[in-house]
Amino acid sequence: MKLDIKNLFETYLRDKRDVETCPVCTDQQSEYSPLAEITNFLARYKLSLNAKNFELAWEYVCGNKKELKAELDEVASASRMNDQSAYDLHERYFNPSIDEQIEKIFLQAIEQIRNTTKALNTGSENAIRHESQLIEQADNIRGGKGSLDSAIQKMLDLSTLMVESTRENQKQISHTNERLEALQQELEVARSEADHDKLTRLPNRRKFDRDLDLAFQRLQDEQRPFGLAFVDVDHFKRINDTFGHDCGDRVLRMIADQLSLLSSNRCNISRYGGEEFAILFEDDAIDDVFEAIDDCRLGLSKKSLVDVGSGRPIGRVTFSVGMAQCLAGDTKQTLLRKADGALYNAKSEGRNMVRKYSNDFENRRASDG
Numbered sequence: 028m029k030l031d032i033k034n035l036f037e038t039y040l041r042d043k044r045d046v047e048t049c050p051v052c053t054d055q056q057s058e059y060s061p062l063a064e065i066t067n068f069l070a071r072y073k074l075s076l077n078a079k080n081f082e083l084a085w086e087y088v089c090g091n092k093k094e095l096k097a098e099l100d101e102v103a104s105a106s107r108m109n110d111q112s113a114y115d116l117h118e119r120y121f122n123p124s125i126d127e128q129i130e131k132i133f134l135q136a137i138e139q140i141r142n143t144t145k146a147l148n149t150g151s152e153n154a155i156r157h158e159s160q161l162i163e164q165a166d167n168i169r170g171g172k173g174s175l176d177s178a179i180q181k182m183l184d185l186s187t188l189m190v191e192s193t194r195e196n197q198k199q200i201s202h203t204n205e206r207l208e209a210l211q212q213e214l215e216v217a218r219s220e221a222d223h224d225k226l227t228r229l230p231n232r233r234k235f236d237r238d239l240d241l242a243f244q245r246l247q248d249e250q251r252p253f254g255l256a257f258v259d260v261d262h263f264k265r266i267n268d269t270f271g272h273d274c275g276d277r278v279l280r281m282i283a284d285q286l287s288l289l290s291s292n293r294c295n296i297s298r299y300g301g302e303e304f305a306i307l308f309e310d311d312a313i314d315d316v317f318e319a320i321d322d323c324r325l326g327l328s329k330k331s332l333v334d335v336g337s338g339r340p341i342g343r344v345t346f347s348v349g350m351a352q353c354l355a356g357d358t359k360q361t362l363l364r365k366a367d368g369a370l371y372n373a374k375s376e377g378r379n380m381v382r383k384y385s386n387d388f389e390n391r392r393a394s395d396g
Contacts (some may be wrong), residue, residue: 048299069084072113074109080113083117083345087099094120107300111275117142131202224298227283229304238297239359246353250311252353254307254353255306256305256350258304258348260278261347270336277335278341282344285323320348321381324345325380328344330343330344347374348381349367349371349382349384350366351366377386
């Protein structure tokens with residue numbers, strides 16, 4: 028008899044039965060299986076039963092990706108674990124296609140250079156051999172050895188071979204340059220894809236982490252001040268649950284487009300994960316950035332949206348923002364915590380607002396917990 032694993036899991040999650048009674052959570056000897064923990068993980072965070080969520084849960088329970096486990100714990104502790112955040116984590120940790128593509132391009136370039144070097148070495152050896160034979164024939168002519176006509180013909184033949192060898196080398200060099208130029212373009216495309224979110228086309232978490240490191244480096248080297256803002260779409264799960272993930276994706280793209288209007292050489296917008304965005308701003312006074320973000324928030328909140336897929340009204344979509352200035356003594360972790368604390372404050376006070384960090388937030392959040 029073949030077990031329908033998907034049906035069994037769905038039945039188990041729906042009925043919330045004890046893990047010991049779930050057929051797929053015990054082995055043939057009725058021993059407790061890691062599948063029980065995996066199932067509990069999916070149920071605890073109300074994740075849909077699909078291959079990506081299952082792989083994520085399996086890695087959390089049985090795997091050895093320490094960074095993934097730490098980030099899952101961080102997302103869960105911030106109450107941000109849902110299908111979208113799980114999808115984003117899976118894309119980052121289990122979708123190495125971009126890195127593999129970059130690696131492949133590098134290997135192709137190395138192989139192309141290696142082949143050209145071999146060809147040039149062979150060409151040089153042939154040229155040296157032909158040159159030696161030409162000198163030999165010239166000596167024969169000067170010494171009156173053999174037939175003059177025959178010696179001259181040999182010299183002409185050798186000269187032709189040298190020219191052809193040189194042409195072959197030039198062709199090989201030209202071909203290599205063309206191929207390396209094409210590989211360079213492929214590499215630039217692959218790097219861009221690796222640093223950008225597929226849905227919104229904004230820089231992704233990977234690029235944000237590098238930009239944040241650079242901002243700290245500039246603060247240290249040039250005393251260039253900067254700050255961080257977290258933007259989180261309000262009640263986004265309700266949009267996904269009511270109108271579907273396609274509608275949710277369209278809403279995220281629209282908000283990303285609105286936030287992109289704030290972007291400049293001193294203000295970078297990234298998709299941090301799920302329905303959350305990050306804004307890194309340098310040099311500008313935090314009050315000026317506050318005003319610009321708040322204008323963007325207000326403009327969005329005045330729109331009444333309609334789902335183009337079903338024609339049903341979505342209504343207003345809003346977001347909340349938490350901002351923090353990086354001060355002397357701040358680390359990457361403390362700055363992220365400060366911005367997250369300000370965001371928590373904006374959410375707890377009713378959403379659809381922008382809040383700047385203050386020390387009171389930490390005490391208030393601790394008392395709420």
